Amino acid sequence: MTDRTQLLQTFDALLQPERFRDYGPNGLQVEGAASVRKIVSGVTASRALIEAAIAAQANTIFVHHGLFWKGQDGRVTGWMKQRLALLLAHDINLFAYHLPLDAHPELGNNAQLGLQLGLKAQSRFGEQDLGFLGERIGPGGFETAEVLAQHIENKLNRPVALVNVAQRAIRKVAWCSGGAQSYFEAAIAAGADAFITGEISEPQAHYARECGVAYLACGHHASERFGAPAVAAHVAAQFGLAHEFIDIDNPA
Structure with missing residues (x-):
């Protein structure tokens, strides 16, 4: 296991989100367990990915497309309520990096x-x-x-x-x-x-x-299926954490 704060610092040091003008917040979007034991990576923080991470007994998710974007309706209803309810009920950390994940010269x-x-x-x-x-x-x-x-x-x-x-x-x-x-x-x-x-x-x-x-x-x-698992696997290996990439198919 490793500390959530240390994991965030490592992701930030690798991806340098402060360098980018982005469409939403990069980094820890939903706070879960203080100690991380397993990371599931995926493209988008959909309900299907969250449910798959729960089934995989992960307590941390790392994605490219997170939950929050500039200009969106801020009310927690419908699909947003469903996703957040699952994350909070199972004490799961959600990390999301958008443009920083696109841009990394080796792992992006x-x-x-x-x-x-x-x-x-x-x-x-x-x-x-x-x-x-x-x-x-x-x-x-x-x-x-x-x-x-x-x-x-x-x-x-x-x-x-x-x-x-x-x-x-x-x-x-x-x-x-x-x-x-x-x-x-x-x-x-x-x-x-x-x-x-x-x-x-x-x-x-x-x-x-x-x-x-x-x-x-x-x-x-x-x-965009390749950056999230590359970064998550790289960081998981640094801390000796389990990692699994779960690809939720999307025709778009």
């Missing part, structure tokens, strides 16, 4: 997504340097964006939405996990041949067609 969502896809980051781009830009590990790139899309589908086991008109080889690849469609213009300016993220909105299809840069949307959840 973008770094781990690149690792999964065989991409090596060479530079950063976009607001708060969240976007990664690099190339395929090994000789050559991808013959076409269609080849890249198939590669992503094979690695993430889900369909990819592709917008591509250029029909050229892909050398420079930009990526930013989750709902980072607003980073597409910065990726184009950075010299990318293709941009990978979780979602696509209406404007990006036009930008892709007009600028000749391929756009690939592989799912918000699918692109």
Whole structure:
């Protein structure tokens, strides 16, 4: 076991949340047991994840998407009441790190997504340097964006939405996990041949067609499955704690 406060200090030292302008609070969002014995990591603090953590006999949860966001209704009713009631009844700590988890250069969502896809980051781009830009590990790139899309589908086991008109080889690849469609213009300016993220909105299809840069949307959840377990496992190992990643499937 380890002390909850020491665990929080370790997460904060690793992820440096003070560096980021974020959409909600990073760190300990719900206080539970003072002594931590097991961490369950996941993408989102959904009721299903909380119930799975209880079944796994964990008293600490570490996620990317926590419970609280700027601008949300502050009343504790409905789904919020249900999630909080479970956490409080079972004395479970909830740690959540949003943009700091995206950005960590080795263990974060973008770094781990690149690792999964065989991409090596060479530079950063976009607001708060969240976007990664690099190339395929090994000789050559991808013959076409269609080849890249198939590669992503094979690695993430889900369909990819592709917008591509250029029909050229892909050398420079930009990526930013989750709902980072607003980073597409910065990726184009950075010299990318293709941009990978979780979602696509209406404007990006036009930008892709007009600028000749391929756009690939592989799912918000699918692109952010890797950072939370990487960080939680790393910190759990430091303290000799048990850790388990529980993936609650999400088609988004």
